[in-house]
Amino acid sequence: MISTLGRLLQDEHPNHPQALLDRARRPSRWMGSLACTLEDFFTHCGLALPADHTGRLAAGHRRRRIEAAPPPLRPQVRTFAGSLLRARERALRAGALPRTDTTIDAALAIVRDLAIFFSDQRGKQDWALADVHDVEAFLAMRPKARQRRLIVLRQSFRFARSRKVLLADPTRGVQAKGPSGFRGTTVAVGQQRELFRRWTTAIDARPHEALLGILALLHAASSREVRLLRVDDIEPADRTVRLGKRPHPVPLDPASWSGLQRCVAYRENQRTDNPHVVVTRITKTGRAPAATAYISHGLDPCGIPPRTLRCTRLADLVNVLDPKLVAAALGMEPKGVMIYLADHVDRTRLPDTLTEKNP
Incomplete structure (x- = not known):
């Protein structure tokens, strides 16, 4: 890192902090150890602004989604992407909840897939030729993602109709079939006990794995909450x-x-000034939290993702307690926990009234 920094300082380009930080950044998904260290130092000392590496990666993702659409249908996909970004800027100015880069990228991926389907499967090169049968055929390709895809398609066609790209909205009247509740995977009680014993008694479980698993299983902690947990x-x-x-x-x-x-204790052994509890080999020299991918794969030795454990705990809490109380305790919106509410009654949790009547 020192030798690379020396070469950057001695070349013909400007070497003030902001320019140095921009040139040290790698174009890949990870900006590199040198860029991370320089960013932490320069921003902490007030010498430069953050490089916004995440924003640049998101812009690259959006550009690849747009370019993957067939050329005749690509302009509308690009225009729709611009409308999503403008809506996010308005939400930021208004103090509302803006769309994240992940949400925008997922929406563009759906519109891209629809454009490819129109061109390859239906032989249509103009959005104005889209009809309800095309939409139904596209949604039938992935039944489990029907509801999410239909929401994005309605947004896209509503925007296209406002710009006079088409006359009628082909998604009007299309229903999102199937229940809107939680349909994910949960962990059985027996397997929960095995995981709990692993994280409390087994010596081969790493500290980060044990913390992530226990907090998700017992306290419905999300990966983001564990990732941003600080010592203070x-x-x-x-x-x-x-x-x-x-x-x-x-x-x-x-x-x-x-x-x-x-x-x-594991963090203290690394002799780091990083304020977060979960410190990795890469983040111990700076102040940034661990990477999202590191947390997402933290439970790979168990074969169960953190989201599944959290959903298991949420489903249990919502069906035992008042959903509104659960939402208030976890800092969530009530509608965010209502999807975990079961639509049937577990007979094993009801009092045996027949036994009371006929002792």
């Missing part, structure tokens, strides 16, 4: 932590507290 969010006197946007500190049981202390 821990209150040793009360044995509580602040997770994400939850309104109150979360009290930890002995198993969760023990797993947290293992991560804190």
